[in-house]
Amino acid sequence: MIKSLKINISYLYFTILSLYFGFVFTPLQFSREVQNTVLILMVGIFIFWFINERYTIKDVVWILFLLLFASIAAWKNNAELLIDVMSAIIFSKSQSKSIFKLIFWERIIFNVFRSSLSLTGVIQNKVQVAKSGQYVMGYGLGFDSPNNLAVEIGMLILLYVCVKESSLTLKSIFVIIVITAMTYRLTLSRTFLLMMTIAIILLIGIKYLEKFKFFINLYTFISIASLAIGFIVSIGIPYVMNLGIGNLRPLIVLLNNLTSNRFMHSSRVMLYYPITLFGGVGDFDILKTIYNYSIVDNSYIHLLYGYGAVGTIIFAFIYIKTITTLASEKKFYWMVPVIVFILWSISEGILYTLHWNFSILLWGVILEKSRGVLGKGVAEERIGN
Numbered sequence: 001m002i003k004s005l006k007i008n009i010s011y012l013y014f015t016i017l018s019l020y021f022g023f024v025f026t027p028l029q030f031s032r033e034v035q036n037t038v039l040i041l042m043v044g045i046f047i048f049w050f051i052n053e054r055y056t057i058k059d060v061v062w063i064l065f066l067l068l069f070a071s072i073a074a075w076k077n078n079a080e081l082l083i084d085v086m087s088a089i090i091f092s093k094s095q096s097k098s099i100f101k102l103i104f105w106e107r108i109i110f111n112v113f114r115s116s117l118s119l120t121g122v123i124q125n126k127v128q129v130a131k132s133g134q135y136v137m138g139y140g141l142g143f144d145s146p147n148n149l150a151v152e153i154g155m156l157i158l159l160y161v162c163v164k165e166s167s168l169t170l171k172s173i174f175v176i177i178v179i180t181a182m183t184y185r186l187t188l189s190r191t192f193l194l195m196m197t198i199a200i201i202l203l204i205g206i207k208y209l210e211k212f213k214f215f216i217n218l219y220t221f222i223s224i225a226s227l228a229i230g231f232i233v234s235i236g237i238p239y240v241m242n243l244g245i246g247n248l249r250p251l252i253v254l255l256n257n258l259t260s261n262r263f264m265h266s267s268r269v270m271l272y273y274p275i276t277l278f279g280g281v282g283d284f285d286i287l288k289t290i291y292n293y294s295i296v297d298n299s300y301i302h303l304l305y306g307y308g309a310v311g312t313i314i315f316a317f318i319y320i321k322t323i324t325t326l327a328s329e330k331k332f333y334w335m336v337p338v339i340v341f342i343l344w345s346i347s348e349g350i351l352y353t354l355h356w357n358f359s360i361l362l363w364g365v366i367l368e369k370s371r372g373v374l375g376k377g378v379a380e381e382r383i384g385n
Helices: 002-021 032-051 057-076 080-092 096-119 146-167 170-187 190-209 215-243 246-258 262-272 285-291 299-328 332-344 358-371 374-384
Strands: 126-131 134-139
Touching: 002 032, 002 080, 002 096, 032 080, 057 080, 057 299, 057 358, 080 358, 096 146, 096 358, 134 146, 134 170, 146 170, 146 190, 146 332, 146 358, 170 190, 190 215, 190 332, 215 246, 215 262, 215 299, 215 332, 246 262, 262 285, 262 299, 299 332, 299 358, 332 358
Parallel strands: none
Antiparallel strands: 126 134
């Protein structure tokens, strides 16, 4: 009875979570007042769920640390990190595959609803976007940008991978390739095409190389290297741009043009905002005043200035701990979205938000590992299926 209640509560929580994020960046997005009300409801469900769970002293220390970090971040910036931590904690004691499957089908329903409104003319469909200095028309199907539609489809593909895991066949991978090609034709998102290509290569690698002993170290290295690349590219290139090093200028200009001036926008942030220990910068309004443009599509810049140097280090530590835990438990299919979202965050603001980056839920495997039940939980789910 108690176990059934806990399962139902976790399903309720993740259903509300999907609703909270389901229509972001569309005309159907909830108002700030409604979002705050839903957030309060999620916090209430989390507290009720948490006080009815059992934890070891080690778990409690780790959870309190995460909640303290997230609460400070919410106070100084926004509540997204608090949602991340609450969701990962509940995920750690839930049936993981079932939660992935729940989120997958809920987002499918939201997408069908939004796309239907778009195709019937109720909300926007075609959107003009800049590509390498030129403006082209892409389809957003209700999103304010075709890139957002591309990330949404990428998220659904990766959710499907996490649901299927080892039962994912080469035929399924071929279907993913077809969907990738169709989505690129629809959205013209080069980043989506690159990220899905990386995902497909990783999936094929798992299929053919998983049996070899070196594979754990290989995917651990790829995952941590991806995180390092994310930080170095996102912070290093804008920093070098501001230094004005002549020998590197042609290369940096090329990279900036290929990414639709994303590095230039990040470099402007570095010019006008100081890097602090604990962050607190929620927007870049100064850039709006000076350049009449303040959108910065780079998660690592938002992370560094929003949560500060200390918050950034903690965030990186949590991801590294998650990666090593997944690798030690041979959860290679779950490592694929971690790698992809880490790299995708170089050009989109998705690193620390569960709106798209559901790999944040995998922070919960750290708690599962500490209790020694990750493998057991997976086995039980397979028996149940």
